[in-house]
Amino acid sequence: MNITVTVNGSARxxxxxxxxxxxxxxxxxxxxxGAHVGCDTTSCGxxxxxxxxxxxxxxxxxxxxxxxxxxMTVEGMATNGQxxxxxxxxxxxxxxxxxxxxxxxxxxxxxxxxxxPAPSEEEIRWAISGNLCxxxxxxxxxxxxxxxxxxxxxVSK
Amino acid sequence: MFPxxxxxxxPATLGEALALLAEHGDDAxxxxxxxxxxxxxxxxxxxxxxxxxxxxxxxxxxxxxEGGSLRVGALVRNRAIERSDVITSRYPTMAAAAPMISDPxxxxxxxxxxxxxxxxxxxxxxxxxLALDGSVVARSVAGERVIPIGEFLDGPFTSTLRADELxxxxxxxxxxxxxxxxxxxxxxxxxxxxxxxxxxxxxxxxGTVTKAGIGLTGVGATxxxxxxxxxxxxxxTVSDALIEEAARLAAEAADPRTDIRGxxxxxxxxxxVYVARGLRAAAAxxxx
Ligand SMILES: Cc1cc2nc3c(=O)[nH]c(=O)nc-3n(C[C@H](O)[C@H](O)[C@H](O)COP(=O)(O)OP(=O)(O)OC[C@H]3O[C@@H](n4cnc5c(N)ncnc54)[C@H](O)[C@@H]3O)c2cc1C
Ligand code: FES
Ligand code: FES
Numbered sequence: 001m002n003i004t005v006t007v008n009g010s011a012r013x014x015x016x017x018x019x020x021x022x023x024x025x026x027x028x029x030x031x032x033x034g035a036h037v038g039c040d041t042t043s044c045g046x047x048x049x050x051x052x053x054x055x056x057x058x059x060x061x062x063x064x065x066x067x068x069x070x071x072m073t074v075e076g077m078a079t080n081g082q083x084x085x086x087x088x089x090x091x092x093x094x095x096x097x098x099x100x101x102x103x104x105x106x107x108x109x110x111x112x113x114x115x116x117p118a119p120s121e122e123e124i125r126w127a128i129s130g131n132l133c134x135x136x137x138x139x140x141x142x143x144x145x146x147x148x149x150x151x152x153x154x155v156s157k
Numbered sequence: 158m159f160p161x162x163x164x165x166x167x168p169a170t171l172g173e174a175l176a177l178l179a180e181h182g183d184d185a186x187x188x189x190x191x192x193x194x195x196x197x198x199x200x201x202x203x204x205x206x207x208x209x210x211x212x213x214x215x216x217x218x219x220x221x222x223e224g225g226s227l228r229v230g231a232l233v234r235n236r237a238i239e240r241s242d243v244i245t246s247r248y249p250t251m252a253a254a255a256p257m258i259s260d261p262x263x264x265x266x267x268x269x270x271x272x273x274x275x276x277x278x279x280x281x282x283x284x285x286x287l288a289l290d291g292s293v294v295a296r297s298v299a300g301e302r303v304i305p306i307g308e309f310l311d312g313p314f315t316s317t318l319r320a321d322e323l324x325x326x327x328x329x330x331x332x333x334x335x336x337x338x339x340x341x342x343x344x345x346x347x348x349x350x351x352x353x354x355x356x357x358x359x360x361x362x363x364g365t366v367t368k369a370g371i372g373l374t375g376v377g378a379t380x381x382x383x384x385x386x387x388x389x390x391x392x393x394t395v396s397d398a399l400i401e402e403a404a405r406l407a408a409e410a411a412d413p414r415t416d417i418r419g420x421x422x423x424x425x426x427x428x429x430v431y432v433a434r435g436l437r438a439a440a441a442x443x444x445x
Binding site: 001014017018019021028042043045048054055056059060061062064065067079087101108126127130131 | 159160162163164165188195196198208236259260262264265311348374
């Protein structure tokens with residue numbers, strides 16, 4: 001099937017088999033390796049991308065379902081070489097160790113902060129509860145999301 | 158993991174979808190949120206030759222009160238239920254269950270109606286619907302029928318929906334003007350299926366229970382409606398003794414199996430404790 005997907009702002013047209021999962025389309029057809037494959041069973045969230053702005057687990061969706069829609073991967077977060085505030089906060093707060101969960105975590109954090117710009121710590125913990133991290137113990141991820149929330153509200157003032 | 162090959166249809170109208178289901182019958186599977194079907198296809202537990210993706214059909218994402226019931230369309234995501242004002246204010250059992258289903262990313266995709274159609278005995282919405290006396294509206298090229306949830310859920314992963322039918326919406330009766338409810342779930346971690354889940358609903362009039370609903374998750378081959386416990390409550394005033402009696406009857410209605418989540422005896426006792434806790438919480442927070 002021929003599909004056209006807007007990926008990180010530009011339209012991409014490809015021929016895919018209906019059974020191709022979105023994550024394989026992103027990684028293998030588009031060559032964007034920031035979406036990872038971990039559990040492959042809809043549990044870990046390392047494959048998370050934004051579909052029309054909302055997080056989805058791309059190992060649990062077919063690429064054909066994204067036809068005509070818009071996707072953001074971690075590669076699309078920075079603009080003009082400038083890190084997104086969420087990325088900058090993960091950097092400054094050491095919100096990652098191995099980095100495997102990080103693209104999914106940051107995309108979830110971005111969508112979450114757009115909906116809830118001033119969250120409590122508990123709200124942050126629930127928001128990232130679909131994404132597993134085996135390294136950090138979540139402490140610094142939560143701090144990074146808090147820092148990003150502060151920086152984003154500074155910017156919008 | 159790759160599913161086996163299939164032919165993909167993404168009908169743009171309900172009529173087209175029903176025609177495809179009529180034509181292909183058992184060979185076709187409806188794809189809604191895909192959060193149960195796609196994992197099964199990846200594991201090759203399911204290998205439908207034809208997929209009918211309903212996500213492009215307009216008008217199926219309505220949450221609205223109309224004609225004495227709440228209508229939840231086939232494409233209403235769990236995310237939307239969590240954020241719905243009408244559900245938060247008028248359907249407390251649903252409002253309590255929504256944030257406990259899977260995890261926030263899976264809730265962005267998974268649908269309420271899809272969960273009912275999947276008929277997982279460990280699914281939370283089946284119990285909520287049993288407690289609220291809900292129903293499922295099934296449509297085919299031959300017409301429409303309204304199936305009470307107790308008749309809809311037929312066994313583990315089996316509903317009474319025919320292969321040519323699409324569940325277009327679920328309906329939940331108006332709760333009245335004095336009501337309360339909640340959903341309690343014991344899970345090992347976020348996103349896990351219930352070890353035990355308990356849905357409760359009470360409608361009252363001047364302190365007397367006029368309607369009671371209790372649904373149990375994860376303790377039988379389907380979600381279970383604790384009918385004897387409900388009957389014990391109706392006509393009474395909520396007291397500690399009545400709550401204990403209803404909780405005991407609900408635990409008797411449970412038919413749990415010992416598995417990795419706990420022993421049968423343990424789960425039955427959790428039913429008793431959670432039904433009592435749920436009824437107490439409901440009695441303490443009536444909406445009037
Ligand atoms: C990690 C994870 C954790 C989960 N945890 C929970 C949990 O705690 N509690 C819980 O209740 N659920 C849980 N689920 C299941 C989740 O809520 C599913 O999304 C839901 O059960 C199925 O809804 P869906 O829209 O994704 O359906 P799909 O996967 O699209 O479909 C499921 C089945 O129903 C059929 N179907 C769907 N819609 C219709 C329709 N309108 N008409 C006819 N047939 C239809 C499909 O053909 C298929 O057989 C979990 C899922 C995952 C991946
Ligand atoms: S790889 Fe998709 S959820 Fe783990
Ligand atoms: S940083 Fe290693 S998994 Fe999260």
